[in-house]
Amino acid sequence: VEMAGRAGDQVGCDRVEDLTLLAPLVLPERGGVALQLVVGGADAEGRRPLSVYARPDGAEDEPWTQHATGVLATGARPAAFDSAVWPPEGAVPVPLDGFYDRLADAGFGYGPLFRSLVSAWRAGDEVFAEVGFPEQRRGEATPFGLHPALLDSALHAAAFAGLTEVEGGRLPFSWSGVSLHAVGA
Template identity: 50%
Template sequence: ALADADEMVLTGRLSLATQPWIADHGVLGSVLLPGTAFVELAVRAGDEVGCDLLEELTLQAPLMVPEEGDVAIQVAIGAADPTGRRSVSVFSRSGGADHGPWTRHAEGTLGMGAETPAADLTVWPPKGATAIEVEGAYDLLSERGYGYGPVFQGLKAAWTSGEELYAEVALPDSAHDDAQRFGLHPALLDAAMHVALIDDGSGTGESTVLPFAWTNVALHAAGASVLRVRIASAGQDSVSVLVADGTGQPVLSVGALVSRPVSVEQLTGSGVGGGLHEVVWRPLVSAGVVDGAGVPGAVVFEVPSVGVGVDPVVGVRSVLGGVLERVQGWLADEESGGGPLVVVTRGAV
């Protein structure tokens, strides 16, 4: 808790050494923290401030987990507004000695008033539902860019009834103890939605999609290792998700989930501290190359370096003053002759 504000920051670290289950979540050749893990972090944050409902959570950037080293995590909880709502944001940065900038991965709102779902999954399989073939489902998903390892290969059976999908998912025996560490293990919640990826098993979907926006998420029970799942339409491009335990008792409910396609290009620029832009240097043999590269009348100005032994502050000021004077002179058309001014620097970064 912050000393001078009604706010809180939760901190931690992620790595494949301490959370090896993350390595089983591969997407388009990269190891990503699953979107369900951001939900787990936000719900856990809500527990700290008495908020039992994740009203919304929008995922802004994937979090790529490196093969070596760790990632520092912060979950920031804002002050309560008059209705008791609080903002929640999830950040990360490299855990190495050369800490990079913080990246915001998710942002949302915590609230109160979670309600127990009215739907009932105690009758299982659902009456009148038609079974969907799930054998080979993960081979199909692999072709679409999902590199799910054993912990995430939880889909055991699936059914369809009208526009609703049903599934039974489970963690492998080796991960059952791990389930007790979470409200709902992110790998298990991720697997709960795999039936929507394969739909009826026709394999007509071609794109790789990831969760984008979650609405009205409530955790009703913790520590489940086997789930019953119902997925239904919640409007255009969104679904509702109801998750129950092996006896049909509610575990988690999602009012609406929207997913969006993702590409390799989007992921390769989304590493910890990464961005959409990068500096790329192209070698230039000499300024004369510029002058002779088809730019008529170019004036080439090579910026001098700060002399050896010169006070850095005095030297930098002198160099900058010289550049300013030269540019001002060129703008005054004293020597431009109508051509461009090419300013050449070396070791400037």
């Protein structure tokens, strides 16, 4: 999502209209991965197709594997709520005690940087999340519009909306209408 948003910035698109993961990107124990983002030409509405490919670093003789496909667009939508009021009025805190232990028991062992869900609240069917790095790690977010570990941590709150099953191991694989409204918050 971060890479798609950044690619959109480069071509004048401020919204990831659609992004679907097609295959997981497995990182090797050693070495790196070469990534390739391909953004196509704009259609009549300014929408641009996006594809994400990868292959092991230094493996020029191997084919690229497509990992995601999507569409970049213009016309970011305004935030759906006033973030100046936090937590949102009427929202009830969700207890997080043991949450990451339950994720680990389900096979999702997150390292310290990816355990960044600080708090969560529910208001009806909506779930609001606060994510953040420990003070000594905050500088790591600077190069990103939205650091991937913070996005991943925000997605952990989906478990409180019934959108994922911690025990069942389901994870998000598709996004739509993603706009970045602020950086460095």
